[in-house]
Amino acid sequence: RLVDADRQSVLFSVDRFNLLSLRQGDYGPNFRNKDSHLQLAAYAREMAAEICPEHVIDKVFLLTFPRILGVAFNPVSIYLLRDDKGRDLMYIYEVRNTFGDMHSYVGRAGAAPAAGDTILQAQKVLHVSPFFPVEGEYRLRVKVKDNAKISVLMRYSMNGTAKLTATLRGVAERLTTRTVIRTVLATGQFPLRPLVSIHVEALRLWVKRVPFFRRPTPPQPPSQPPEPGFVAMQRLAMQLAPGASSEHEDVAEWEGEAEHEAEHEDLAEAEHEDLAEAEQEDLAEAEQEDLA
DSSP, rough: OOOHHTSSTTEEEEEOOSSEEGGGGGGGGTTOOOOOOOOHHHHHHHHHHHHOTTTTOEEEEOOOOOOOBBBOSSEEEEEEEEEESSOOEEEEEEETTTTTTTTEEEEOOOOOOSOOOEEEEEEEOOOOOTTSOSSSSEEEEEEEEEEEEEEEEEEEEEEEEEEEEEEEEOOOOOOHHHHHHHHHHHHHHTTTTTHHHHHHHHHHHTTTTOOOOOOOOOOOOOOOOTTOOOEEETTEEEOOOOOOOHHHHHHHHHHHHHHHHHHHHHHOOOOOHHHHHHHHHHHHHHHHHHOO
């Protein structure tokens, strides 16, 4: 379908420069490999053929951040593989750091009650932030409802304590020139915005003297997995969380926590706007009294 996407807007291109573009050389085995020119769908299907050979992959979706004016930084890109009935079969999470390293985590979808109800658990092996050591684990979940509503939940924990929770929510829209212009302007996107934001936050933490961890040697391709059920391939390592296929209640609880955090942020923003509006009203009244 990348061929079709390449024709949907004059402002979006595949493997060519444009306002927005997607280059397959930025992903998978093509990343920093001039000798690899593998199509991303073929790459994902090759992984599936080894991990879940009993299934036939019908569609491969990729959730990622496009290049803007030829440049981009993707902290994480997610592949979602489905069968012809729309059921999730496998996930690939490509994680990058600001040092130019990439490591991917891949796992099968469990026999969950609904698509997206599988929580995948992975041991952290890539140095992502200089303010966290290379230890702990990730809990990952992506859910696409009705092929439109998208939600991503990612939690990083150490010794059973959550250190970082990241969420992403959105609604998929048809790719057109109008939606490209509206989205870029409405969200205030610019080249390398994620990278700039990451460095700004890092500077704030550095000023606060948060402990700093130097970048270790990037992980090498793992050998044959020592444990049954553990998937280990080049740049790929993920283990299905124990009991994940039947953890529907755990999923609901986790999602509820994320929803609560989002609601808290929205409430804080609303209170901030109310205070700002009240201050403006008080200022206006004061000016009117002075004029009187």
